[in-house]
Amino acid sequence: MFRLGIDKVMFVLTTASLLSLILLDFVSLQPNRILPGTGHSIVSSVGWGYALLIILPLLFNLFLSFSFRKASSIQRYSFQLLMLILVFLFMPMLLAIFATQHISETQIHARTGLGSAFWVLLFLTSLSLIELKQKLNLSRLKICFLIILITFSWLFFYITAQLDTLAIVREYTARSVQFQQAFRVHLYLVCAAVMSSIVLSTLLVMLMRRHHVFEKAIFPLLNFIQTIPSLALFGLLIAPLGYLAANSEWLQSINVGGIGWAPAMIALIAYSLLPMVRNTYVALNEVDASVIDAAKGMGMSPLEVFLQVRLPLAMPIILEGIRITTIQAIGLTAVAALIGAGGLGNFIFQGLGQAAMDMVLLGALPILFMALMADLFFSTLMSLFSHQDKTSRESQ
Secondary structure (H helix, E strand, O other): OOOOEEOHHHHHHHHHHHHHHHHOOOEEEEOOOOOOOEEEOHHHHHHHHHHHHHHHHHHHHHHHOEEOOHHHHHHHHHHHHHHHHHHHHHHHHHHHHHHHHHOOOOOOOOEEEEOHHHHHHHHHHHHHHHHHHHHHOOOHHHHHHHHHHHHHHHHHHHHOOOOOOEHHHHHHHHOHHHHHHHHHHHHHHHHHHHHHHHHHHHHHHHHHHHOHHHHHHHHHHHHHHHHOOHHHHHHHHHHHHHHHHHOOHHHHHOOOOOOOHHHHHHHHHHHHHHHHHHHHHHHHHOOOHHHHHHHHHOOOOHHHHHHHHHHHHHHHHHHHHHHHHHHHHHHHHHHHHHHOOOOOHHHHHHHHHOOOHHHHHHHHHHHHHHHHHHHHHHHHHHHHHHHHHHHHHHHO
């Protein structure tokens, strides 16, 4: 008997994408930075001819959500992935076409704003990509290639000055020097906090493994710190650091004070310790005892057992803790801008204060991109260590 199957997840995501394009504004035309823009649907912004570049791939994906044969599922998912890639590639092209058709050279301050349909479509297609990645079991190399392909398509239109009227590009052009400095500060704070947390967590774990009594004190303390809201912790550090800086010329010489990089660094390290200490401690203790006994039976010293057996086997879980810590630090560093630490959070809070959402995006999007890259990097490392562990077990 003939039965018609349906991929419910892809059907819902694709249908919602199409409805957002029909019902919501794809872009807006803003006469300047202050005045609100006039919304345009995708058809009114670029016309039916260009709108079909995105609508047709989504319609094709909607059709592919219905399956007639189970044997064709891999081909079906591959075609759906190709259609979603086309949607991502055509997005900057449509924005460039809209600017060409609606903004003349005499409109010096006019800019293209991104409408709600654009963001909804971007979000839903990203969820669809994640769904297809799981169904096709794509390797890390293929995922990196897709990210690079989509990124270069946007860079091409940006370098060729076809996205110069985009509101977020206008904000970047006006503040490029400040943005680059804020990006470097943000990156330095995150890297310094993560590296410091790795060193401190390693020392704490070694201490707990050697003297188990410290486990009952360290974990409750780290759990308590994790419950303190970030803004509250920043505020609590202002008074003691300000007092120390006022009574120490050396601290003043390295710019330590109640506000600035010092309280931000201390808070970031404090928040980073719990996931790193917990994962490292559990990973080292959960290594199979029979493997350790076998290594000792081969004549390995305690240091060799730790470095060559226990640590490599625990590394995937340790890297998971570092991944969580890094992503958490990237986000928390934005909040540290409130106490003068600098970073991309400056653009977010300045944009909120001026009701300039494009400035908010200028600070938020790089933070999101940094978090995604950190997740991809550490996930790749984890998979490599897991693969090596599996290979070594099979060889034994």
